[in-house]
Amino acid sequence: MTWSERANPKAIDLNGVTWIPWLSLWVAVGNGDTDAYIVTSPDGTTWTERAPTVALSLILKSVSYSTTLVVAVGSSDGTNPYILTSPDAITWTKRTPAVARPISLERVIWFSSPASGGVARFVAVGDAIGAAGYAYILYSLDGITWVEVANPKLNNLLALAAGDSILLASGGSGSVTYTITSRDGINWTERENLTAAFAEGAAWNGKRFVMVGLVVGGASALVETSLSKP
Numbered sequence: 001m002t003w004s005e006r007a008n009p010k011a012i013d014l015n016g017v018t019w020i021p022w023l024s025l026w027v028a029v030g031n032g033d034t035d036a037y038i039v040t041s042p043d044g045t046t047w048t049e050r051a052p053t054v055a056l057s058l059i060l061k062s063v064s065y066s067t068t069l070v071v072a073v074g075s076s077d078g079t080n081p082y083i084l085t086s087p088d089a090i091t092w093t094k095r096t097p098a099v100a101r102p103i104s105l106e107r108v109i110w111f112s113s114p115a116s117g118g119v120a121r122f123v124a125v126g127d128a129i130g131a132a133g134y135a136y137i138l139y140s141l142d143g144i145t146w147v148e149v150a151n152p153k154l155n156n157l158l159a160l161a162a163g164d165s166i167l168l169a170s171g172g173s174g175s176v177t178y179t180i181t182s183r184d185g186i187n188w189t190e191r192e193n194l195t196a197a198f199a200e201g202a203a204w205n206g207k208r209f210v211m212v213g214l215v216v217g218g219a220s221a222l223v224e225t226s227l228s229k230p
Contacts, residue, residue: 009049012037016062020070020089027089029060029072036060036082038072040089050090058082062107062160066120069143073105073124081105081126081136085143097146102129103136107160111167115183123185125169127156135171139185152180152190156198159211163204170199170211177222179211199224 008014014030014037026044030037036058038050060074060082070089076082081103083095105126112120122143126136135156140146151157155178158171169188170179177193199213199222213222 006045006047009039009047010037014039015060015074016072018063018065020065022065022067023070023089025089027063027065027070027072029063029074031059031074036072036074036084038084038089038092050092059104060084061105062124064108064110064122066110066122066143071108071110071122071124071140071143073108073126075104075126075129081124081138083124083143083146095144095146097138097148101136103127104129105136105138106158106171107169109160109162109167111162111185113165113167113183115165116185121185123160123167123182125157125160125171127158127171135173137169137188149186150188152188153178159199159202159213161202161204161209163206163209168202168204168209168211170202170213172198198222 012032014028017028019026026041028039039047041047058076060072063072070086072084074082081097084092085095086092103126105124108124111123122140124138135151135154137149137151138146155173156171157169161168167182172178179191179193180188181191182188199211202211209226211224215222
């Protein structure tokens with residue numbers, strides 16, 4: 001309800017943020033004119049810039065973590081997916097997907113469920129850069145080696161959330177909303193969509209999923225909820 005603005009070390013875009021309990025740090029990621037932008041904070045008030053080890057014209061969109069590793073994803077040089085990993089959110093190393101496509105990785109999450117045999121993995125989704133039909137789903141057991149998996153319709157994916165042993169990813173193509181779910185991060189099933197819109201964010205609160213985004217044409221915002229357990 002009450003918010004206070006805090007100083008950003010540089011006047012640069014920030015696109016994603018997460019709290020990492022085992023580091024006791026907030027980590028936020030974004031992009032500048034010539035390189036990724038990463039900042040950390042122990043309290044959300046005072047922020048320190050961190051530098052990736054590989055300087056490229058790149059954008060970071062999302063950051064997540066496992067029990068030992070922090071992963072940030074985005075795109076490099078406007079042409080390829082980009083992945084950075086770090087053991088401490090301070091020193092970052094570039095990782096390369098097995099298949100390079102003109103994709104911007106938009107979201108990444110750490111996920112485990114009974115359907116995956118209790119094996120946890122990172123899952124990342126994205127959308128096409130300058131072309132249709134290249135939407136991306138990747139997974140990794142260690143954040144280092146990444147494997148592409150099938151997307152039912154290859155439509156763009158912009159939102160990703162996990163809850164109740166289910167992964168939810170959503171986005172769209174043209175004027176069509178696109179929502180898929182998975183219990184293991186590898187096998188995905190398309191689900192019903194209610195309206196012509198692009199979901200750009202999703203979250204789970206223990207009872208329901210909420211997706212938010214923009215209705216096609218920009219006339220209004222999208223908010224959809226689901227209590228179902230597909």
